[in-house]
Amino acid sequence: MRYLPLDAVDRALMLARVGVSHIDEIFADIPADKRVSGLLDIPTRKSEIEVERILSSLAKRNVAAGSVPFFVGAGAYRHHVPASVDHLIQRSEFLTSYTPYQPEIAQGTLQVLFEFQTQVAALTGMEVANASMYDGSTACAEAMLMAHRLTRRKKAVLSGGLHPQYADVAATLAHMAGDEILRLAPDILASEDIAAAIDDQTSCVIVQSPDFFGNPRDLAPIKAAAHAKGALLIAVFTETVSLGALRSPGEMGADIAVGEGQSIGNTLNFGGPYVGLFATQSKYVRQMPGRLAGETIDAEGRRSFVLTLSTREQHIRREKATSNICTNSGLCALAFSIHMSLLGQTGMQRLARVNHANAVQLADRLSGVKGVSVINECFFNEFTIRTPRPAEELIETLAKKGVIGGLPVSRLLPKAGLDDLIVVASTETNSDEDRAAYAAALAQCL
Amino acid sequence: MLNNQGRPTRSGEASTADTHTFTGNRALDMEEALIFETGRLDATGVDIDEPSAFVSRLGAHARNSEIGLPGLSEPEAMRHYVRLSRKNYSIDAGLYPLGSCTMKHNPRLNEKMARLPGFADIHPLQPTSTVQGALELTSDLARILMTMTGMSAIAMSPKAGAHGELCGMMAIKAAIEARGEGATRNVVLVPESAHGTNPATAALIGFSVRSVPTGADGTVSPDAVRSALGPEVAAIMLTNPNTCGLFEREIAAIAQAMHEAGAFFYCDGANFNAIMGKARPGDLGVDAMHINLHKTFSTPHGGGGPGAGPVVLSKALAPFAPVPYIVARGDTLDFVEHIEGSQAFGRMTAFHGQMGMFVRAIAFILSHGADGLKQASEDAVLSANYIRVSLNDLMSSPFGDRPCMHEALFDDRWLKETGLTTLDFAKAMIDEGYHPMTVYFPLVVHGAMLIEPTESESKASLDLFIMTLRDLALSALGGERERFTAAPRRAPRRRLDETRAARQPVLKWTKPAPA
Numbered sequence: 001m002r003y004l005p006l007d008a009v010d011r012a013l014m015l016a017r018v019g020v021s022h023i024d025e026i027f028a029d030i031p032a033d034k035r036v037s038g039l040l041d042i043p044t045r046k047s048e049i050e051v052e053r054i055l056s057s058l059a060k061r062n063v064a065a066g067s068v069p070f071f072v073g074a075g076a077y078r079h080h081v082p083a084s085v086d087h088l089i090q091r092s093e094f095l096t097s098y099t100p101y102q103p104e105i106a107q108g109t110l111q112v113l114f115e116f117q118t119q120v121a122a123l124t125g126m127e128v129a130n131a132s133m134y135d136g137s138t139a140c141a142e143a144m145l146m147a148h149r150l151t152r153r154k155k156a157v158l159s160g161g162l163h164p165q166y167a168d169v170a171a172t173l174a175h176m177a178g179d180e181i182l183r184l185a186p187d188i189l190a191s192e193d194i195a196a197a198i199d200d201q202t203s204c205v206i207v208q209s210p211d212f213f214g215n216p217r218d219l220a221p222i223k224a225a226a227h228a229k230g231a232l233l234i235a236v237f238t239e240t241v242s243l244g245a246l247r248s249p250g251e252m253g254a255d256i257a258v259g260e261g262q263s264i265g266n267t268l269n270f271g272g273p274y275v276g277l278f279a280t281q282s283k284y285v286r287q288m289p290g291r292l293a294g295e296t297i298d299a300e301g302r303r304s305f306v307l308t309l310s311t312r313e314q315h316i317r318r319e320k321a322t323s324n325i326c327t328n329s330g331l332c333a334l335a336f337s338i339h340m341s342l343l344g345q346t347g348m349q350r351l352a353r354v355n356h357a358n359a360v361q362l363a364d365r366l367s368g369v370k371g372v373s374v375i376n377e378c379f380f381n382e383f384t385i386r387t388p389r390p391a392e393e394l395i396e397t398l399a400k401k402g403v404i405g406g407l408p409v410s411r412l413l414p415k416a417g418l419d420d421l422i423v424v425a426s427t428e429t430n431s432d433e434d435r436a437a438y439a440a441a442l443a444q445c446l
Numbered sequence: 447m448l449n450n451q452g453r454p455t456r457s458g459e460a461s462t463a464d465t466h467t468f469t470g471n472r473a474l475d476m477e478e479a480l481i482f483e484t485g486r487l488d489a490t491g492v493d494i495d496e497p498s499a500f501v502s503r504l505g506a507h508a509r510n511s512e513i514g515l516p517g518l519s520e521p522e523a524m525r526h527y528v529r530l531s532r533k534n535y536s537i538d539a540g541l542y543p544l545g546s547c548t549m550k551h552n553p554r555l556n557e558k559m560a561r562l563p564g565f566a567d568i569h570p571l572q573p574t575s576t577v578q579g580a581l582e583l584t585s586d587l588a589r590i591l592m593t594m595t596g597m598s599a600i601a602m603s604p605k606a607g608a609h610g611e612l613c614g615m616m617a618i619k620a621a622i623e624a625r626g627e628g629a630t631r632n633v634v635l636v637p638e639s640a641h642g643t644n645p646a647t648a649a650l651i652g653f654s655v656r657s658v659p660t661g662a663d664g665t666v667s668p669d670a671v672r673s674a675l676g677p678e679v680a681a682i683m684l685t686n687p688n689t690c691g692l693f694e695r696e697i698a699a700i701a702q703a704m705h706e707a708g709a710f711f712y713c714d715g716a717n718f719n720a721i722m723g724k725a726r727p728g729d730l731g732v733d734a735m736h737i738n739l740h741k742t743f744s745t746p747h748g749g750g751g752p753g754a755g756p757v758v759l760s761k762a763l764a765p766f767a768p769v770p771y772i773v774a775r776g777d778t779l780d781f782v783e784h785i786e787g788s789q790a791f792g793r794m795t796a797f798h799g800q801m802g803m804f805v806r807a808i809a810f811i812l813s814h815g816a817d818g819l820k821q822a823s824e825d826a827v828l829s830a831n832y833i834r835v836s837l838n839d840l841m842s843s844p845f846g847d848r849p850c851m852h853e854a855l856f857d858d859r860w861l862k863e864t865g866l867t868t869l870d871f872a873k874a875m876i877d878e879g880y881h882p883m884t885v886y887f888p889l890v891v892h893g894a895m896l897i898e899p900t901e902s903e904s905k906a907s908l909d910l911f912i913m914t915l916r917d918l919a920l921s922a923l924g925g926e927r928e929r930f931t932a933a934p935r936r937a938p939r940r941r942l943d944e945t946r947a948a949r950q951p952v953l954k955w956t957k958p959a960p961a
Binding site: 093094321326351428 | 470477478480481482485486487488489490491492494495496497498500501502503504505506507508509510511512513514515516517518520523524526527528530531532533534535536537538539542544547549551552553555557558559560561562563564565566567568569570571572573575576577578579580582583590593594605606607608609611612616619641642643645646647648649650651652654655692693695698721723724725726729730738740746747748749750751752753754768783784786791792793794795796797798799800801802803805808809811812813814815816817818819820821822824825827828829831832834835836848849851872873876881882887901902903904905907908934937938939940941942943944946947948951952953954955
């Protein structure tokens with residue numbers, strides 16, 4: 001077996017040193033009647049060529065987004081990742097190292113995390129960010145729990161523009177923890193009255209911008225309404241690139257900002273692994289979940305970085321920890337940070353402009369198709385169209401024509417009476433030919 | 447000591463002369479500034495054309511403020527990250543014996559497979575008719591994991607070990623609520639030796655934690671469990687093999703005691719690497735167990751993730767598994783994504799879990815096959831015992847001479863006379879070119895040193911590691927101090943001032959005020 005260095009001679013010598021004649025003697029603590037006899041019913045070992053053959057044939061049964069005109073977003077976005085990013089994250093020293101618990105030999109990872117935290121704080125306009133969460137949806141749920149701790153209240157209000165699966169994750173956790181949740185009805189036009197839903201039991205309001213349907217939201221009035229009742233504002237974003245063009249959560253007064261960082265540096269991966277971004281104001285840092293890298297000095301006085309404030313964390317505080325999170329998304333955070341270092345503010349703003357321009361052009365094309373209308377007044381790189389045919393069926397038909405045209409809203413909100421809506425995203429990866437092909441295929445289907 | 451070419455055989459003997467340099471660099475070990483100190487706001491390493499004229503639809507939402515992030519050209523970025531990478535220890539560079547972490551070889555075939563466009567470039571919400579290969583791979587892996595653990599069902603979506611624990615405990619809570627005991631069963635038993643994530647997970651969903659003592663032999667006794675049991679107990683969270691590196695001999699009796707009391711058995715599967723093909727948790731009475739794909743199944747740790755923590759479930763818990771899960775409809779596969787009309791307890795995350803990790807894990811499993819996986823566990827356990835018997839005349843074992851599973855545990859009694867600590871010993875290992883073992887965990891052992899070599903080390907590598915630790919131990923016992931208290935001396939950094947970091951936290955770079 002190519003991954004196992006020991007051979008029969010080694011094993012015999014080692015068994016002799018241990019003082020047993022057969023390996024099963026070492027496993028004697030497993031009760032005899034509970035031991036597996038023979039081999040498990042799983043495939044026999046394969047050479048590298050055979051593994052490649054099997055997995056390549058499975059991969060070929062999927063339609064790769066890059067092989068067709070592709071317009072799905074809804075929380076995961078197809079962006080171009082510079083080749084250098086994937087090369088660098090595969091450096092052995094990044095890829096095959098553990099959490100930096102021994103800082104003297106992990107300064108590479110620790111400095112990257114410190115830079116990542118600085119980048120996330122700048123993008124979100126917040127004072128402090130952590131070293132990453134699993135993804136946007138779990139970061140959102142953790143933010144809710146943090147707001148409960150800070151306000152000593154247990155009722156969260158969820159905007160109807162929040163990604164439905166983010167809301168499901170938060171609702172699951174709230175139900176299990178015995179907390180209350182008020183989930184507002186799906187709000188396709190950003191017209192809900194959130195302020196009216198806040199009372200003096202509310203710990204936080206969770207609002208996404210741009211929302212699930214693509215509408216950017218002004219969070220400032222929601223913040224004012226929340227603060228008036230002693231509640232916190234949690235701002236959610238699922239498309240980090242939008243922060244290059246839209247007012248940041250910090251500017252609009254968010255107390256906690258969480259989001260999905262996949263767009264920067266990370267591929268679609270069918271939903272994971274991704275990287276959750278989590279930022280807040282300095283005064284709340286001790287209630288924050290997750291790891292934090294901080295600056296210090298070593299015994300020779302040199303600037304160094306180390307994981308810090310770990311008295312918040314499970315390995316020290318156990319049942320009193322701010323979260324149970326341990327392993328997070330280190331390598332995805334690295335990919336994010338490298339891509340962001342390449343972009344810089346200049347590249348990030350330009351990337352955002354291109355995304356917005358592409359979406360505007362797509363919106364113009366699609367609203368030119370008979371019977372199709374764009375429902376959004378404002379949007380960034382994603383918007384919602386209303387179609388004269390049921391959306392799920394339409395998307396299926398388009399897929400057969402080689403166009404993946406977006407997400408039917410009813411897939412995530414099945415009984416909301418929104419069966420004629422499609423959420424459509426366009427990024428820098430779409431060409432004008434892609435957009436023309438979409439409009440043409442759509443016209444044929446209607 | 448010189449070899450036959452007259453060169454020193456160990457770099458450590460070469461020179462300890464003054465290492466001062468103008469740059470602060472030490473040859474290949476280079477100081478590296480922060481990107482914020484070297485980058486420029488108007489620079490970028492990504493060429494993007496400005497879009498042609500268009501009418502903005504951002505309305506009043508457009509950002510007017512600066513972001514304040516510098517950019518780097520590609521050569522600058524490349525150098526920055528390559529230099530930083532060289533300050534990290536890695537499995538590829540050396541033995542990484544972190545107990546409980548299973549730092550095994552990460553095959554590059556796995557990386558290549560995960561990057562196939564058919565896996566890396568597919569969207570979680572594109573039509574399921576266009577991702578049948580991904581659904582098939584996920585169900586193949588699910589089936590294999592159920593076979594290896596002897597369990598009835600699986601939830602694939604949890605994102606890491608602790609997330610898997612949360613998923614398993616939520617399934618238990620849902621089952622208890624379904625029985626109408628949600629209000630009364632609110633205590634979870636957690637042995638003192640447990641990972642910190644266990645009590646943290648239980649507390650997160652409103653359970654209170656009751657500690658169960660670890661016996662003098664390093665395991666949990668059924669009597670200790672029985673005396674902690676009551677009608678208010680929902681579950682036990684027990685790691686097996688446990689964090690002392692021992693197989694819980696009485697595990698079946700503990701499971702039976704839990705079940706008789708109407709409670710469930712959550713098994714922390716972090717140490718599954720010891721028992722692949724040797725024992726199945728399902729045969730031992732386990733109701734739920736997470737599997738760390740980033741430990742047992744070789745997906746890279748990446749400096750702290752991403753992981754993946756699928757959870758296998760018993761028949762009793764199967765109906766409560768979260769969405770999404772995969773079902774066959776005729777000859778196509780589809781997701782069930784909503785809980786309506788089922789007992790599913792909810793959803794752990796957006797989308798479907800860590801697909802990128804599933805590809806890597808299945809590549810690892812296919813490469814090994816049933817016999818290779820069993821051999822991997824046997825080699826991991828044999829290597830740990832080889833280390834144990836090779837060191838236990840010098841270092842003290844808390845639970846005597848009994849065989850261990852895939853990790854060997856020592857305490858610090860043997861250091862008592864020396865005045866040195868476990869931390870000193872660990873830091874001295876760094877100067878010898880090793881990553882330290884896990885230290886001060888499990889908490890039930892004073893000054894714990896938990897060594898997990900995994901199956902990836904050759905005998906020569908194990909022998910050198912053993913000789914190094916023996917040399918260090920003899921030198922400690924011989925009264926040498928500076929080799930330990932001043933360590934590490936040859937790493938990119940000396941010991942860090944962690945108190946300062948925590949007392950006045952500096953968690954991001956800020957522009958220095960003008961002088």
